[in-house]
Amino acid sequence: MTAIPIGAHLILAALIFTVGLVGVLIRRNLIVLFMCVELMLNAVNLTLVAASRIWGAADGQVFTFFIIVVAAAEVVVGLAILVNLFFRRGTVDVDVPSLLRS
């Protein structure tokens, strides 16, 4: 067995991103949609860390650090909105018409 090239990480990240995208497209629950967005963000993080190793520079790792910060903020606000939405509408199904109409 030989050593793996760096492209294996990139291909794996592409596959994880695709899985997250398909999840966003086919699931109806808002919470699962959030989780699938997290999957896609993670795939991008993996790509950036691999790029950081390819060029021996810290920038990719710094970008990943900021993406984690922004993802945390996004999840906090998104889940707060989701809880409010559920208490007002009684559902988190994104296929229900007028889910966001007041």
Next chain:
Amino acid sequence: MGETIAFLVFAGIALGAAVAVVAMRNLVHAALMLVIHLLAVAGLYLGLESQFLAVIQVLVYAGAIVVLFLFVIMLLGVDRDDLLVAQGRRAVAGAVAVGLVLAGALTFAFVGPYTGEASVCGSDVAPTGTEQSCAGIAPVLDADDDAGVAFLGRRLFTRYTLAFELSAVLLTVATIGAVVLARRRDLSPEDEDLPTGEVTA
């Protein structure tokens, strides 16, 4: 050799857990699969010489974000998955087709430039044509900087200082926003003129 085995194990776990997040009917199970996926990705970061990010991944993602997900799932009591089934069969097939096209295109772009002998980190093979060699992080680290924390921190606090400060503002805004959104509106009488909508839960 050890690096290859570690990559294959973590990659398999990460991909399988990602598929499970999408496929699981029970929301709690999906969130737990997300934890497994995030831990496997942290293991991949270790293989990519990014120990600090691996720790941050475990702390922030697996420690905080997924706990928040589980908290909301259990607070709302929506873990029994009645309405969460996928849309019509044709929509699912279309989404999977889009995903396959995207994955194929990305893989086609990566195979070749990044998968040759020269793209193995630390190899002495000279890159030919469009091949991209892999420099690796170990050669540029200081002698006493095993985990690459100083390497990351030096760049973070020089070129990206403004972004760092802005992320502090962003976290403050997110905290205030979450507090405002989570505030109960039915306590004080002067708030009664606010539109509350019909409460069905």
